Amino acid sequence: MSTSSNSENNSMPSFLLKSPFTSKISNYYLPCTFKIPKDLKTYDGTTDPDDHLHLFECIMRIHSLPEPAWCKLFRFTLIGDAARWFETLPHDSISTYSQLAKSFEIHFIFLKISPMTYASMIMDIKQEPDEPLKVFVARFKERILGIRKRTDGYWIASFISGLRSGSFLRDLMDRPPSTLEDLMDRAESFDRSLQLTFNMKNAKRDRGQSDDGSSSLSDSPYESDCILEFDGAVKGNRGLAGAGVVLLDVDGSLVSFVREGLGSVSKQVDEYKALILGLKYALKRGFSRIHVQGDSKLVYMQVCGFWRVKSHDMSYLCNVVNDLKEKFISFKISHVDRESNSRADDQANMVVYLRNGEVQEEVIGDSPDFEPLQEWQLESLSSANQ
Incomplete structure (x- = not known):
């Protein structure tokens, strides 16, 4: 039995193995004649989640689609922060659309609450394991836009608490920034130095092959x-x-x-x-x-x-x-x-x-x-x- 299960898993696309959907949803496939509704709107995590849910559910009802299709097509509408949120859902944790919609609404509820309440949630912003510093800084700035004035010390502490371990975090701990502007300037400077180092390594690599004659794909962590x-x-x-x-x-x-x-x-x-x-x-x-x-x-x-x-x-x-x-x-x-x-x-x-x-x-x-x-x-x- 275990051999058969392993064989099936090996033949499945890797992104399905990581899916938060249960088998009832993952094993559902849309008919070959199905066309994705052109009126489906994307959601990037910056607007009211209820508006997106309402419009999406209306479209699903119009097309009379079964629940598994709702789940798969809902994932298709997510981009940006919303897509990144979906990737964090635990494997095999979503078995119904109502579960998915509830998780979605709870996560993005900050877009419906007061700026002061949302400010207390900034401490939860964490840099992802493979997320470039440049991307994390941009995401942090987006989250604090429009929030009621707070002291620089609060924002600095929030930023540092979400930063993953590494040389930049150690530098901030050794030499704490005095202002939020100072923090952002240092983050930008550190990112530029990383980019310069990366470009220099690429230049050396492009001048010749590695010792064993092999080559690998570029693993640039920078947005492009x-x-x-x-x-x-x-x-x-x-x-x-x-x-x-x-x-x-x-x-x-x-x-x-x-x-x-x-x-x-x-x-x-x-x-x-x-x-x-x-x-x-x-x-x-x-x-x-x-x-x-x-x-x-x-x-x-x-x-x-x-x-x-x-x-x-x-x-x-x-x-x-x-x-x-x-x-x-x-x-x-x-x-x-x-x-x-x-x-x-x-x-x-x-x-x-x-x-x-x-x-x-x-x-x-x-x-x-x-x-x-x-x-x-x-x-x-x-x-x-x-």
């Missing part, structure tokens, strides 16, 4: 946003295939193209491999916040957890995607129509006859801060190395 378009192309049902990726800045300007020859693979596998190529490339480039766009509904629904992953090959690739997702501070994926994904499609079709595992990069513009990757770095992105 990008948009990623991905697509795959297969000649015939199971013919020669290629993967195409388009990397854009948040303002929509082109940054680079990445392409990979995939050899002979089936449809949808090419889509997954294109997505994996793009995520690895974005990480290699140091991006930590990403919005992914693709025209494969199957990949989109499986990565979101709305559809079951039946194929063994697909299950493995979905696991790879979800493992890569965890490396980003923020990850969002959207399904777009084929016309909106034409650039990535063009890139994929360019390399269907390319050697299996060969990766090409084309950097747009001549920014000195975004130089083309070296050959050994491109090889580390290849699906042949998975």
Whole structure:
């Protein structure tokens, strides 16, 4: 019995294993014909939670969806602080929508209470284990906006109590800041020094491989946003295939193209491999916040957890995607129509006859801060190395 259970767990995407939902909800999958309502609104933890619950529940009733669908779609509406809150829910702790809604309302109740009462809750703000200092500082500032005047000593104590152990905390304990402004200035200065150290290490690494000839993905902890378009192309049902990726800045300007020859693979596998190529490339480039766009509904629904992953090959690739997702501070994926994904499609079709595992990069513009990757770095992105 235990062997069977372990086998099932190993085949499940990692993000489902961490889900706070019980099996009744986790094992529910929306029909293939289901379309996510366009009137679903997102919630980032900065407005009245009751308003979001009311609108969400109205939409669910209109579409006559079962309770498990309510739970899964509600998770889909959460972004920012709200999404981070959801990730903290204990595993296997939510079995009904009412439980989820109650937990949600209780957590964000501070948006409905008086500023003075909320001020007493600031001490509960904690820096997450993998949360960059820059992100924690920004979150702290957001929380104290609009709160009735308090002494600098109160805010300093609140900030320090939420800071995780490390060199910056030790520095603050050795040399306590005199004002809140002094604290914020020192936090910014410390973050800049970390960024400088990180850039220097990257520069050294980019000048050559490690001693054993291997390379690893960049693990930059700093906020950096990008948009990623991905697509795959297969000649015939199971013919020669290629993967195409388009990397854009948040303002929509082109940054680079990445392409990979995939050899002979089936449809949808090419889509997954294109997505994996793009995520690895974005990480290699140091991006930590990403919005992914693709025209494969199957990949989109499986990565979101709305559809079951039946194929063994697909299950493995979905696991790879979800493992890569965890490396980003923020990850969002959207399904777009084929016309909106034409650039990535063009890139994929360019390399269907390319050697299996060969990766090409084309950097747009001549920014000195975004130089083309070296050959050994491109090889580390290849699906042949998975």
